Amino acid sequence: MEVAADRISIILIAVGPDRIVARALNSALRQRIPHAELIVVHDRTQESSVRRRLTGLNERMATFVPAGRLSPGAARNAGVRESTGSLFAIFDGSERLEADYLEVAKSTLTESERAAFATGLGFYSPIRPRDRGVAGDLIAPSWILAGPWSLAVTTVIRRDAFDLAGGFDPSLPALVEWDFLLTLIEIKETGVLVPTTPARDSRDDVRLHEALRPERYLPSVRRIFAKHRSIFEVHPASVLVDRDATNRTLWLRERQLAARRDQLRSELNGIDDQLGALRTDLRKHGRRSLEFGDLRRISPISRNWGLDRGRPIDRYYIESFIAEQAEDIRGTVLEVLDSFLTVTYGGDRVTRSDVLDIDPRNHRATVVADLRNTDQLPSEKYDCFILTQTLHLIDDMASALTSAFRALRPGGVLLATLPSVSMAAEEYGATGDHWRGTEAAARWLFETVFPPSHVAIRSRGNILAATAFLFGLSCDDVEERELESDDPGYPVLITIRAVKPLPPKRIISASRRSAAILLYHRIASREADVHRLAVTPDAFRSQMRQLSQSLRVMPLAEIAEAASSGEPPEGSVALTFDDGYLDNLENAAPILAEFGLPATFFVTTEPLTRCVGFWWDVLERVLLVENSLPERLEIRVGGQPFVFTTADFRRRKAAHDELYSLFKEAMPAVRDDVLRQLSAATGLSFPADGNRPMLSNEIKMLSAFPRVEIGAHGVHHLALPGLTPDDRHREVFECRSALERILERPITSFAYPFGELTADCAHTVLTADYRFGLTCEPRPLRSYDCPHRLPRLSVHEQTGSEFIESIVAALRCDA
Structure with missing residues (x-):
């Protein structure tokens, strides 16, 4: 496309909430600059509103480019490549710009022969006043390195610099402008400072909230630091100082908000106590908190759904419905x-x-999408979709329901509610609350998308419940038995359970086999093995020979991706090893290389820098192997005294089992203290030669073997469910960071210590940007297995023929 030398192109990102798109469009139309063209990169929901705003405005050419489900970088690239200006600027609504911003930025840039871009300081810039230059100064690389918001987002960029840098990175979920500027300084391009700082609304900074969502921000920062590591290493001191200044500012703001929250919470608790006392007094006099004779009025008791009086009446029906369908969740x-x-x-x-939310300001939202756009939600991802009291707020309910159907996996369940009687939702404005439904309407709506035999609909409520709800009363004002009586003529809401049908069953031959991930720990000959962690090298070689002849051995990432996408590869296995024992390097890796088999080794990072053994091996050695023990062991665990007798093996085993349970729940400092006590009491040093995890240099040696991948297994091998969110975060993130520093390669999979996890644990692993999380659930893979909760079959000491027979039987059993 021919580029016009005197033209600047405005790339408008018309994606997201209406008010943010309107802010971007207002800033664009306000600019006093001749010969500008407007490129509108839009999703379907915003196209018509932008076209209406542009009706009659002929001073700019306007070109519309559909964004679809493009990533932020790809959407920006699409807009730039449709443009014809030699300069361009991207407007996404994150900043409010003065009318002369582009004019001044263009003038500043064209006056500088060296600069590839022009921009102002960012609203959240950590750059200290004494370090800031003046208008027209070249921008120091350290300013860009200071962070994503050190400079303004709205930057005027030369088109030839865009082409030289290769455009915006389409693989990043956020921070694409920062990454682009880092790319420019990496190829020795520089920028020039504009004298104005664009304003941002800290109370409505949607783009900032979008970028800071954990599943976007953390992966983006990790990739950006890895991609531009060389330039960060040139300015390490300034980067750390500026990051510290930013963190300090954010910390102070967080403390102010927390103090205000605590104050309001205290006031609310006091009001609740007063209300409770008043209700008690009324009951003493034989009266309820409100008599229906008081309802001769034209205004409600509460305009807040009854929240200020207690539990809203519609919530009673919603939560009763969800509780009844709990097994679907x-x-x-x-x-x-x-x-x-x-x-x-x-x-x-x-x-x-x-x-899910359409508004990215919702910090809880992990998916920001418009249900009316049937391609914004991922296809066949969810086993359950809880869609309560939402459909009536959407003008196109049919499209929203089609999106919900598409997002469900086969066999997945949609749990929805639709109001029949309620006040209008004033918080969504005059155009935000569209519909009320009946049982017949719900049936017609849902049975056009789901098969009628897969839809169950029920009316909930009665005249008393409906009247009370309209007046803003709560569940505290009526009896539960009164709410439980349903009258189809006076429903408060409609409940709907709809199931996406399974695909037609395929005819499966008797020889069909599933797929599995196999779990090993140690490849060694051991005197004692109470936990059955070890397979001898001879048995392991025999097992690998049988595997290579009988089944397809795949890399973990390939088999996990196939299973989570719905098609576990038939008759295939992946090999994994937990904990990172030295014998994995000395025994397992050479045998795997001998047969050309891929494997993933999950490593705990605490032992990488010091020669220490795992606590369970120490307990086993002290209590089940060594003979010269005192008859009594007096140990303090976390300050609590324990006395164990060790006169015979039965008592030693009992002592071992009790200490094992205590250690499993203990934090690292407690474990280390007990191990020191055991060493002092027995005169033993730990670990014994060869019975230890690998050190850093040994991990590097292991990773050099062909077809070997390294995964994370926590820092201290702690059971994640019992940890605080902060401790869980450190176990998951710091393990990965340590391994990536050692190996200088990405770590993409995580094995849960002890195989234990909850939904919160899986979410932590997800937000840490791991592709896969592996458990110890003993079964083969199934179609649509969650990628962050993959099962594994543990392997124990068996001959090759016994081993392969047991694996094949397990695969056939689950097929």
């Missing part, structure tokens, strides 16, 4: 606005919990 679950119902009624059946 399993696997990967999507809920609107927050995950309250998922967590409350799904429990440990849920392996991953996503939250």
Whole structure:
């Protein structure tokens, strides 16, 4: 496309909430600059509104480019490549720009022969005042390195610099502008400072909230640091100082907000106490908190759904319905606005919990999408979709329901509610609350998308419940037995359970086999092996020979991706090893190389820098192997005294089992203290030669073997469910960081220590940007297995023929 030398192109990102797109469009139309063209990169929901705003405005050419499900970088690239200006700027609504911003930025850039871009300082810039230059100064590389918001987002860029840098990175989920500027300074391009700082609304900074969502921000930062590591290493001191200044500012703001929250919470508790006392007094006098004779009025008792009086009446029916269908809430679950119902009624059946909202300001949202756009939600991802009291807020309910159907996996369940009687949702404005439904309407709507035999619909409520709800009363004002009586003529809401049908069953031959991930720990000959962790080298070689002859051995990533996409490769296995023992390097790796087999080794990083053994091996050696023990062991565990007798093997085994249970729940400092006490009491040093995990240099040697991948297994091998969120975060993130520093390669999979996890653990692994999480659930892979809760079959000491027979039997049993 021919480029016009005197033209600047405005790339408008018309994706997201209406008010943010309107902010971007207003800033674009406000610019006093001649010969500008407007490129509108849009999703379907925003195209018509932008076209209406542009009706009659002929001073700019306007070109519309559909974004579809493009990533932020790909959407920006599509807009730039449709443009004809020699300069361009991207407007995404994150900043409010003065009318002369582009004019000044263009002038500043064209006056500088060296600069590839022009921009102002960012609203959240950590750059200290004494370090800031003046308008027209070249931008120091350290300013860009300071962070994503050190400079303004709206930057005027030369088109030839865009082409030289290769455009915006389409693989990044966020921070694409920062990555682009880093690419420019990496190829020795520089920028020039514009004298104005664009304003941002900290109370409505949607683009900032979008970027800071954990599943976007953390993976983006990791990839950007890995991609531009060389330039960060040139300015390490300034980067750390500026990051510290930013963190300090954010910490102070967080403390102010927390103090305000605590104050409001205290006030609310006081009001609740007063209300409770008043209700008690009324009951003493034989009266309820309100008599229906008081309802001769034209205004409600409460305009807040009854929340200020107690539990809203519609919530009674919603939560009763969800509780009845609790078994449907399993696997990967999507809920609107927050995950309250998922967590409350799904429990440990849920392996991953996503939250959907159209508004990215919702910090709980892990999926930002418009249900009216049938291609914005991923296809066949969810086992359950909780869609309560939402459809009536969407003008195109049919499209929203089609999106929900598409997002469900075969056999997945949609749990929905639709209001029949309620006040209009004033918080969504005059055009935000569209519909009320009846049982007949719900049946017509859902049975056009789901097979009628897969839809169950029920009316809930009665005249008393409907009247009370309209007046803003709560469940505290009526009796539960009064709510439980349903009258189809006066429903408060409609409940719907709809199931996406399974595909037609395929005829499966008797020889069909599933796929599995196999779990090993140690390849060694051991005197004692109470936990059955070891397979001898001879047996392991025999097992690998049989595997290579009988089944297809695949890399972990390939078999996991295939299973989570719905097609576990028939008759295939992947090999994994947990803990990172030295014998994995000395015995397992050479045998694997001998047969050309791939494997993934999951490593705990605490032992990498010091020669220490695992605590369970120490307990086994002290209590089950060594003979010269005192008759009594007096040990303090976390300050609590324990006395163990060791006169015979039975008592030693009992002592071992009790200490094992205590150690499993203990933090590292407690474990280390007990091990020191055991060493002092027995005169033994730990670990014994060869009975230890690998050190850093040995991990590097292991990773050099062909077809070997390294995975993360936590820092201290702690059971994640019992940890605080901060400790769990450190175990998952710091293990990965340590391994990547040693190996200088990405770590993409995580094995849960002890195989234990909850939905929160799986979510932590997901937000840490791991592709896969592996458990110890003893079964083969199934279609649509959650990628962050993959099962594994443990392998023990068996001859090759016994081993292969047991594996093949397990694969056939689950096929």
